[in-house]
Amino acid sequence: MNLRLQGQLFCTFSFFVILVYLLGFSLDKKVEWLVLIALITLLGIPHGALDAILAKPLYKINSPMQWLIFLTAYLALAAAVVLIWWAAPTFFLIGFLIISAIHFSTDIEGHFSRIYRFTYGSCILVLPALLYAPEMHILFAFVAGEEAANMVMAGLRPIAIPWLIASIFLAVAHIRKDRFSSVEFLAVIAVASFLPPLLAFTIFFCGMHGPRHIMRAYRFANLDSGTALLKAMILPMIFVLGAFISAWVLFPSTQLDGQLIQILFVILAALTVPHMLVIDRLSHASSSGY
């Protein structure tokens, strides 16, 4: 499969889900959230599990000692993010959204300006504030507390409409240059505008960001089979699942969905910082295909 086909599948699936949703099909909110949390954990997070095989050629890791240094640095960065979440949740949430938008902007194939990429990468984080501000507020409050949620929503609400207009404008303006990217951009805009925040994020993360990253990593690391890919991913995945379950057992809460959403996104944010550094280095390595 190539990236273009994956993009087309993503667009088709997105429009299908939007249609089903607009026709009135919906689950109980709590059930919906639990299903989406499971999907993000099982289908989305694993793309980060490839960081180890990407890092090997990038940082020229050859000995066990070098692996130990890489792993320690990776986990120390992740731990630092958890500390920031604990000490300064508002700063954490704003920082998480900004670096995520930058990270997602690498999904687009081809040469586009930074503004185009950043607008694309931020759509999924900004546009749900158009129709789903109250739900977004609840989710942010689960992750980083009421005060952080208030601040972030106060920032997102007024920019949502201009953001939508700018996004549509940029997508349409580039249609001649690359119609595949433009249609993908429009699909992300539609998903982010019409669907509730967590559903929109899940479709984007599991249908666009994760698969695209896995396919590029597969190419870059010269893996020759699906088995080699799974082998490379299994250990880090067990580790993340272990961290998730430990956090869940160690910090009991009466509100299952809120607690799971908090653990999921704090772990995601923590892993995103070292993950981004690996991907950023990769995108600067010539001929990496990123």
Ligand SMILES: CC1=C(/C=C/C(C)=C/C=C/C(C)=C/C=O)C(C)(C)CCC1
């Ligand atoms: C917290 C939260 C959101 C933001 C999620 C982010 C910012 C995820 C970033 C993930 C990354 C960067 C993964 C890397 O591969 C939403 C979906 C807007 C609304 C619901 C609550």
Ligand SMILES: [Fe+2]
């Ligand atoms: Fe990623």
